[in-house]
Amino acid sequence: MSDFATALESGVRLLRGLPRRRARVHEARTAAAAWAAAHPGLRAELVVDERPGTPVVDFDLLIEDPEGGTVALTAQADDGVPWLVDHSTHWAAGQLVTVDEVHLSVAQALTMIRSLSRRDTTPHDEIVDQCLILNEVQRDDGPVPDEDLQAAADEFRRGRGLHDRAATLAWLEETGMTPQQFEAYIGGIARRRGFRRRKEAELGPARLAARPEAFDRVRAVWITGSERAVAAGAALLRETAGDRAGAPGGTAGAEGSLGAALAALAAGGGIETTLAERFAFELPGPLGEAAGGTVVGPVAQGGTFLAGTVLERTAASPDGPTLAAAGRVAFAEWLAERRGQASIEWHWS
Amino acid sequence: MILVLSDRRDDAVEMVLPKLAARGAPVTWWDPGEFPAGSTLTAAFADGAHRIVLDTGSERLDLSEVRAVWRRRPNPPEPAAAVTDPSHRRHVVWQAEFLLDGAWELAPARWLPSRREVERRAHNKIIHMARAAELGFRIPETVYTNDPAELVPAYERAGGELIAKQINSDEFTVDGAGHRAYTTVLTRRHLTSRHRLRYEPVILQPYVRKAVELRVIVVGGRVFTAEIDSQASRTARDDWRHYDDDRVSYRAHRLPDGLGRRCVELVASLGLTYGAVDLILTPEGEYVFLEINPNGAWGFVEEQAGLPVSDAIADWLVAAENGKES
Numbered sequence: 001m002s003d004f005a006t007a008l009e010s011g012v013r014l015l016r017g018l019p020r021r022r023a024r025v026h027e028a029r030t031a032a033a034a035w036a037a038a039h040p041g042l043r044a045e046l047v048v049d050e051r052p053g054t055p056v057v058d059f060d061l062l063i064e065d066p067e068g069g070t071v072a073l074t075a076q077a078d079d080g081v082p083w084l085v086d087h088s089t090h091w092a093a094g095q096l097v098t099v100d101e102v103h104l105s106v107a108q109a110l111t112m113i114r115s116l117s118r119r120d121t122t123p124h125d126e127i128v129d130q131c132l133i134l135n136e137v138q139r140d141d142g143p144v145p146d147e148d149l150q151a152a153a154d155e156f157r158r159g160r161g162l163h164d165r166a167a168t169l170a171w172l173e174e175t176g177m178t179p180q181q182f183e184a185y186i187g188g189i190a191r192r193r194g195f196r197r198r199k200e201a202e203l204g205p206a207r208l209a210a211r212p213e214a215f216d217r218v219r220a221v222w223i224t225g226s227e228r229a230v231a232a233g234a235a236l237l238r239e240t241a242g243d244r245a246g247a248p249g250g251t252a253g254a255e256g257s258l259g260a261a262l263a264a265l266a267a268g269g270g271i272e273t274t275l276a277e278r279f280a281f282e283l284p285g286p287l288g289e290a291a292g293g294t295v296v297g298p299v300a301q302g303g304t305f306l307a308g309t310v311l312e313r314t315a316a317s318p319d320g321p322t323l324a325a326a327g328r329v330a331f332a333e334w335l336a337e338r339r340g341q342a343s344i345e346w347h348w349s
Numbered sequence: 350m351i352l353v354l355s356d357r358r359d360d361a362v363e364m365v366l367p368k369l370a371a372r373g374a375p376v377t378w379w380d381p382g383e384f385p386a387g388s389t390l391t392a393a394f395a396d397g398a399h400r401i402v403l404d405t406g407s408e409r410l411d412l413s414e415v416r417a418v419w420r421r422r423p424n425p426p427e428p429a430a431a432v433t434d435p436s437h438r439r440h441v442v443w444q445a446e447f448l449l450d451g452a453w454e455l456a457p458a459r460w461l462p463s464r465r466e467v468e469r470r471a472h473n474k475i476i477h478m479a480r481a482a483e484l485g486f487r488i489p490e491t492v493y494t495n496d497p498a499e500l501v502p503a504y505e506r507a508g509g510e511l512i513a514k515q516i517n518s519d520e521f522t523v524d525g526a527g528h529r530a531y532t533t534v535l536t537r538r539h540l541t542s543r544h545r546l547r548y549e550p551v552i553l554q555p556y557v558r559k560a561v562e563l564r565v566i567v568v569g570g571r572v573f574t575a576e577i578d579s580q581a582s583r584t585a586r587d588d589w590r591h592y593d594d595d596r597v598s599y600r601a602h603r604l605p606d607g608l609g610r611r612c613v614e615l616v617a618s619l620g621l622t623y624g625a626v627d628l629i630l631t632p633e634g635e636y637v638f639l640e641i642n643p644n645g646a647w648g649f650v651e652e653q654a655g656l657p658v659s660d661a662i663a664d665w666l667v668a669a670e671n672g673k674e675s
Contacts (some may be wrong), residue, residue: 076542083545088528
């Protein structure tokens with residue numbers, strides 16, 4: 001047998017012994033490199049064929065033919081694995097996550113990512129939340145009202161600066177969506193928004209009734225910064241609290257007194273001051289539960305320190321904005337509860 | 350009385366039940382998976398006659414009163430938890446299946462789509478493809494084989510555009526993870542492991558180019574056809590069961606005169622009263638037969654393409670109850 005024939009036979013033995021698994025490709029490359037080093041005249045190279053959606057890989061060995069040209073060797077051992085099984089794919093190939101009954105494909109996830117908007121959560125959590133809502137609306141096959149479609153489309157376009165038809169068409173071209181697919185996509189967003197709106201309206205009144213003080217309208221001022229600066233600021237707020245309580249002219253007078261205190265604080269530097277009216281549950285730290293005139297802090301808050309005082313507290317009433325806020329809180333709690341109960345399987349992480 | 354045999358979580362049954370209620374038809378929904386652990390069945394012979402009574406745990410049903418049975422997605426019999434020895438459990442299932450098959454055979458009802466054995470036979474691709482060819486459907490040049498020597502010639506005949514499919518859908522694992530063998534478009538790489546065909550037969554067919562795919566639902570003599578625009582999706586273009594609903598659209602499709610009738614004939618000739626026929630409409634306008642699934646899904650045909658399949662199923666079941674054919 002010629003040297004080349006002997007090398008070919010050896011090459012086949014090499015290929016038959018290589019582990020055909022993606023996780024062991026490095027091992028295969030090491031073995032092939034050793035073989036190539038032992039046959040320097042053949043300029044051997046291992047080609048790894050990693051198939052999508054399966055841990056199974058294939059190999060080819062390219063070697064130089066002494067008579068010129070390239071010889072490609074491939075070898076499949078007789079390992080008893082049926083043909084279609086060897087060429088099968090993972091059941092979730094092409095899918096990103098399964099949340100209860102919803103299987104989200106990579107293609108759907110990529111489309112969904114375009115509409116993710118929340119800055120207070122990770123894309124992972126927001127995708128799961130969207131899937132939870134999809135579970136709720138998947139049997140809802142009624143028509144989506146035109147005004148909901150229009151609102152969803154307008155919001156989507158505004159969020160991406162698509163201010164006219166030409167810009168929208170250019171965006172569709174860029175993303176590979178047809179106008180029909182875009183329409184269906186916006187329909188899906190509108191349906192999910194509609195569900196959220198209905199659920200918020202359904203849950204809001206009970207949420208408000210359960211803990212109305214969380215929805216008091218509170219006007220407050222608070223400072224954040226280093227512990228020392230905030231402690232000094234808190235002392236100043238306490239010193240001037242009496243002035244504000246007795247200030248002639250009511251709230252305006254109190255705020256005038258507060259303005260002087262804030263100016264003194266700002267002169268010291270190192271603190272950030274916020275004066276705002278919010279729902280009680282939206283206020284930082286213990287301010288949300290503080291009575292009018294009370295000074296709280298300093299307390300540790302999100303890596304910094306906080307102190308503040310409530311200037312005015314108005315008891316919650318079931319008006320539109322308050323019910324809407326209660327609905328948003330209730331919906332977030334409902335979603336968190338559903339997330340806790342859901343079966344969530346990320347297929348490729 | 351209409352008897353529905355299916356899993357309790359079957360959405361398709363949920364879609365039809367309101368239609369049956371609207372028609373005033375009495376219905377019992379029972380899953381054979383509840384037998385014998387949670388239900389009893391007694392077939393009593395005396396004085397030259399017999400009486401078969403099913404007690405589901407919530408109602409007693411004399412099978413002689415059942416006029417129509419919808420055999421949807423029943424679970425196999427399940428032994429009681431107290432039966433723990435694996436050989437005892439197998440024994441329970443074997444005995445229970447035999448009794449159920451006999452009871453269903455004696456029930457004077459008509460069946461949608463059919464009794465178990467008829468469905469099993471009709472589901473066999475080689476059987477229904479032969480029947481479809483006899484009825485004049487255009488079928489792709491198809492090879493069912495485990496002979497490695499067939500692979501390369503089939504690949505060459507197809508001009509290098511060959512697909513492989515399973516003989517029957519099934520689940521298995523690779524390295525412990527669940528895998529599937531969807532419709533596989535072959536490359537030259539697949540030819541290099543031709544010896545593996547010896548271990549298991551497969552289906553080889555030329556790749557048929559698609560304008561759209563069609564699912565034709567036959568209920569008795571009625572035909573509903575949904576068009577699946579699978580070519581709009583890279584994920585689903587070779588096998589729409591990869592589902593990509595963001596991109597794939599579904600709509601009603603009108604079959605040419607005669608083709609719908611041929612679908613009805615195919616279903617009937619296989620002993621079925623229901624069938625889901627999968628066709629391809631080529632860019633040249635030819636309709637190509639792929640397969641028939643005797644209990645194939647129709648929910649998306651109704652929900653996505655707006656075709657009233659659940660009404661047709663309810664009508665068929667109620668017509669039997671009323672002693673009419675449809």
